[in-house]
Amino acid sequence: MEGELQRTVGENLRRYRQQRGLSQESFAEALHVHRTYMGSVERGERNLTLQTVERLAQTLGIAPIDLLNKPSEPQ
Amino acid sequence: MEGELQRTVGENLRRYRQQRGLSQESFAEALHVHRTYMGSVERGERNLTLQTVERLAQTLGIAPIDLLNKPSEPQ
DNA sequence: TTGTGACTTATAGTCCGTA
DNA sequence: GTACGGACTATAAGTCACA
Numbered sequence: 001m002e003g004e005l006q007r008t009v010g011e012n013l014r015r016y017r018q019q020r021g022l023s024q025e026s027f028a029e030a031l032h033v034h035r036t037y038m039g040s041v042e043r044g045e046r047n048l049t050l051q052t053v054e055r056l057a058q059t060l061g062i063a064p065i066d067l068l069n070k071p072s073e074p075q
Numbered sequence: 076m077e078g079e080l081q082r083t084v085g086e087n088l089r090r091y092r093q094q095r096g097l098s099q100e101s102f103a104e105a106l107h108v109h110r111t112y113m114g115s116v117e118r119g120e121r122n123l124t125l126q127t128v129e130r131l132a133q134t135l136g137i138a139p140i141d142l143l144n145k146p147s148e149p150q
Numbered sequence: 151t152t153g154t155g156a157c158t159t160a161t162a163g164t165c166c167g168t169a
Numbered sequence: 170g171t172a173c174g175g176a177c178t179a180t181a182a183g184t185c186a187c188a
Binding site for chain 4: 049
């Protein structure tokens with residue numbers, strides 16, 4: 001289904017953020033992106049590019065694949 | 076490293092194509108994209124969006140993750 | 151604290167040549 | 170059969186005011 005990947009990435013990012021007990025604002029700041037941009041990414045509204053996924057994963061200190069995989073389907 | 080994901084996707088696509096013994100032209104046609112675009116994707120020059128990766132994978136009949144994972148590092 | 155719409159700038163996606 | 174350049178249109182990246 002179209003847009004599934006971006007929704008997965010959004011869910012994963014939200015989970016990572018909540019696990020750290022952070023607000024969208026402080027999380028966005030840590031990732032060097034704007035608060036409202038991060039919010040729309042978490043909601044799966046943004047069709048991210050591979051480089052953006054890569055950059056977010058790198059800043060989080062995880063592998064890009066960990067953002068792209070559904071947690072329920074750890075591939 | 077920046078651009079690693081798109082290079083991986085390119086390598087994977089080229090491998091899939093060659094396994095099928097197809098030219099870039101007929102492969103591109105099968106994937107409903109332009110010949111020259113497909114070439115640059117294979118070369119890792121294109122920073123694809125998630126929806127594009129998804130669409131290509133779907134047309135190939137594989138999971139998006141299979142395009143995103145390095146074959147040498149099957150995750 | 152988070153979501154929404156509108157907006158500008160950068161670039162993805164497409165197609166045409168040429169070699 | 171493949172690579173590369175230029176030109177164009179669609180859309181991602183990034184920001185803001187307001188709810």
